[in-house]
Amino acid sequence: MALMFCLVSAAVLTATAGGDWLAEVPTRDREKTNPFRDQPQAIEVGRLLFAGHCSQCHGENAQGTKKRPSLRTARIQSEASEGALHWLLVKGNVRHGMPSWSKLPDQQLWQLVSYVKSLKAAE
Numbered sequence: 001m002a003l004m005f006c007l008v009s010a011a012v013l014t015a016t017a018g019g020d021w022l023a024e025v026p027t028r029d030r031e032k033t034n035p036f037r038d039q040p041q042a043i044e045v046g047r048l049l050f051a052g053h054c055s056q057c058h059g060e061n062a063q064g065t066k067k068r069p070s071l072r073t074a075r076i077q078s079e080a081s082e083g084a085l086h087w088l089l090v091k092g093n094v095r096h097g098m099p100s101w102s103k104l105p106d107q108q109l110w111q112l113v114s115y116v117k118s119l120k121a122a123e
Helices: 002-017 040-053 074-079 082-091 106-118
Strands: none
Touching: 040 106, 082 106
């Protein structure tokens, strides 16, 4: 029993230490709701912000590049909540090349989230 507990604990710690940012999102942040959800104007502003701040790394259509992941994956489109994406934009993940965008106004961060969540998942 103790061995099983140690193995499970090690697996959880390895996942978190390995850069599983989604596991690091606090519950209060994960549960935040986007004040701009499904608003076409917010999605359009988010698209423009994405083009200026994110497309260099994640690709023009958020399809990913050799160095940075696609934002059209099921993980981002289905598993990650809007609050979790907002948290990632604020905190960043410098170890994995994701800068913090906390210098942007909160409204713009939510508009970026609106745009990302408006994308279709890759099939």
